[in-house]
Amino acid sequence: MPFKPKFTITPKINKSLVEIERVRGFLDAVKLKDDWFADMQKKALILESHHSTHIEGTALSLEQAQNIIEGKKLKGINRDDEKELLNYKKVMDFISKYLGKDDPITEGIIRELHKVTVKGVRGDKADPGNYRKIQNYVVNSLTREVIYIPPAPLEVPHLMREFVDWINKTGDLSPVLIAGIAQFQFVHIHPFIDGNGRTARLLSMLIFYKTGYDFKRLFTISEYYDKDSPGYYKAIQSVRNNTMDMTAWLEYFVTGLRLQMKEIREKGEQVVKQDNVLQKIKRLGVNARQEKAIKYILRTGVISVGKYQAVASCIRRTTQRDLEDMMKKGIIKAVAKSKTDPTRHYVLL
Numbered sequence: 001m002p003f004k005p006k007f008t009i010t011p012k013i014n015k016s017l018v019e020i021e022r023v024r025g026f027l028d029a030v031k032l033k034d035d036w037f038a039d040m041q042k043k044a045l046i047l048e049s050h051h052s053t054h055i056e057g058t059a060l061s062l063e064q065a066q067n068i069i070e071g072k073k074l075k076g077i078n079r080d081d082e083k084e085l086l087n088y089k090k091v092m093d094f095i096s097k098y099l100g101k102d103d104p105i106t107e108g109i110i111r112e113l114h115k116v117t118v119k120g121v122r123g124d125k126a127d128p129g130n131y132r133k134i135q136n137y138v139v140n141s142l143t144r145e146v147i148y149i150p151p152a153p154l155e156v157p158h159l160m161r162e163f164v165d166w167i168n169k170t171g172d173l174s175p176v177l178i179a180g181i182a183q184f185q186f187v188h189i190h191p192f193i194d195g196n197g198r199t200a201r202l203l204s205m206l207i208f209y210k211t212g213y214d215f216k217r218l219f220t221i222s223e224y225y226d227k228d229s230p231g232y233y234k235a236i237q238s239v240r241n242n243t244m245d246m247t248a249w250l251e252y253f254v255t256g257l258r259l260q261m262k263e264i265r266e267k268g269e270q271v272v273k274q275d276n277v278l279q280k281i282k283r284l285g286v287n288a289r290q291e292k293a294i295k296y297i298l299r300t301g302v303i304s305v306g307k308y309q310a311v312a313s314c315i316r317r318t319t320q321r322d323l324e325d326m327m328k329k330g331i332i333k334a335v336a337k338s339k340t341d342p343t344r345h346y347v348l349l
Contacts (some may be wrong), residue, residue, distance in 0.1 A: 005181045007246040016254035018176055023261035026268065027216050036271055038330040041217045045069070049088040051223035052201055057318045083121045091202055096217070097123040099209050107160055109308040110186075113202045118195040122196035125194075131156045132193045148235075148240065159189045167207070168171060175211035179204040180253035184246055185240055197210075201225075209272050218264050224256035243247055274298040277348075291313055294331070294348070302335075302345045 015042055028226075045097035050065035057080070058081040060068070067074055068082055069089055091113055098109075115236060138148035162282030163185055170178050186200040201222055208214055208221075225232040235252035239245065274295070281294055296311045297303050303311070308319045324344060326332045337343045 001162075003159075003166045003185065005166075005185065005246055006244055007181070007250055009175075009177075010247060010251060011249050013177075013247075013254050014198075016258040017072055017176060019253070019258050020261050021177060023265045024213065024215060027218070027264055030268055030272060032268075032271060036092060036275060037216060040267065042269065044218050044220050045092055045255070047091065047223055048086055048220040051199055051220060051226035053081070055086050055222060055226050055232075056195075057339060060085060060107070061224070061252075075149070080121050087117055087119060087121065088198065094212065095202060095206050097255045098206060099214055100212060101210055104106055105164060105203075105210070107164050107204065110160075110164070110199070110203060111205070114192050114195055115327045117198050117202065118192075128195075131160065131191045134193065136190060136193055138190070148239065150188070156189060160191050163189065174255060175207060176254060177250060178211070179207040179213075180250045182207055182244060183253070184236060184249050184298075188239070191306055195209045215264065218267075219257070219260045221257070221260070221340060224260060227261045236297075281331055282347075284328070284331060286329075286331070287322070289318070297332070297346070297348055302347050304337075304343070304345050308346075 046066050047062070047070050049069060050062050053065075056062070059078060060081050064074060064077060065085055068077075069083055074082070092333050094112070094116060111129040117128075119128045135153060136150055137146050138150070139146050147204070161180075167178065181201045183204040186203055190196045192199065204221055208215075218317055231252065232341065235249045236250040237252075242248065277298060278291070278294060283290065286294065292300055292312050293303055293308050296307065305316065305319055305323070308314075308318060308323065312319070314322070323332070326346075327334065330344045333349050334344045335347055339347050
């Protein structure tokens with residue numbers, strides 16, 4: 001019997017879909033230079049990699065995750081956590097190759113997502129890229145209580161075949177709903193011994209990327225779940241508690257995406273304003289180092305001598321010269337850090 005998801009498109013779902021489409025239109029129309037998008041995409045990649053692995057138990061902070069992804073070597077961290085994070089970043093790069101491609105999603109691609117995700121870490125013992133041959137269980141991480149028993153291993157190949165066939169024959173259904181249904185159904189089948197949650201979220205991302213719903217690669221599907229993990233697991237369990245009706249899960253899924261889209265739009269509008277300011281300042285004549293520093297001030301409001309050196313990758317003498325030049329041109333002014341700390345900082349005029 002082919003896979004046929006059961007759900008109702010409620011007013012709540014429909015409203016979220018409309019708002020998501022509006023942001024998609026905004027992103028298609030907004031005029032921003034590639035370096036602005038690249039900076040925002042980099043931050044989104046760090047957030048997605050951090051939050052998706054954090055849901056599964058990694059103990060890295062967001063700052064540590066950022067440093068690791070930027071290639072810095074950190075001491076005193078769990079190397080499995082580090083490897084899981086880097087694997088996730090690697091598989092996100094893999095997904096990016098499918099942007100806008102209309103060729104079908106295959107079981108082979110899904111296996112590859114899983115293989116890259118768990119290779120060389122805790123899940124490496126779980127036969128990366130191969131369907132499980134033993135029964136597994138979903139347990140509450142705090143109480144160790146079994147909360148879900150997935151299908152028997154013998155059923156997995158058949159269930160995955162039907163599931164993937166459905167993904168490629170969804171007709172006019174919104175890609176947002178396809179991604180949401182796919183995420184639940186994958187977790188429900190639980191085809192691998194380990195790494196199913198991460199792979200399910202990556203499969204959703206793959207569907208978004210392939211169908212033109214990549215949102216300029218600025219959204220982080222896992223951030224919402226990580227910040228509301230009880231609600232995330234409750235929404236998934238609601239399907240099983242309601243005769244496999246996915247409506248409540250889809251309401252949760254599209255709400256999370258809608259809130260992400262709202263944040264993206266707000267950030268996008270802010271960046272447009274920042275870019276307009278930058279373009280006016282550039283007419284006064286600034287070098288590449290100064291431009292980097294100005295962008296930093298636009299984001300944070302202030303810059304110090306030390307931060308200028310780090311942002312512009314230059315020595316202190318060059319920093320002082322650049323800052324003095326910008327003060328003469330009326331671009332920035334020096335201010336004290338605080339009443340108790342007279343250290344000079346610099347803000348835009």
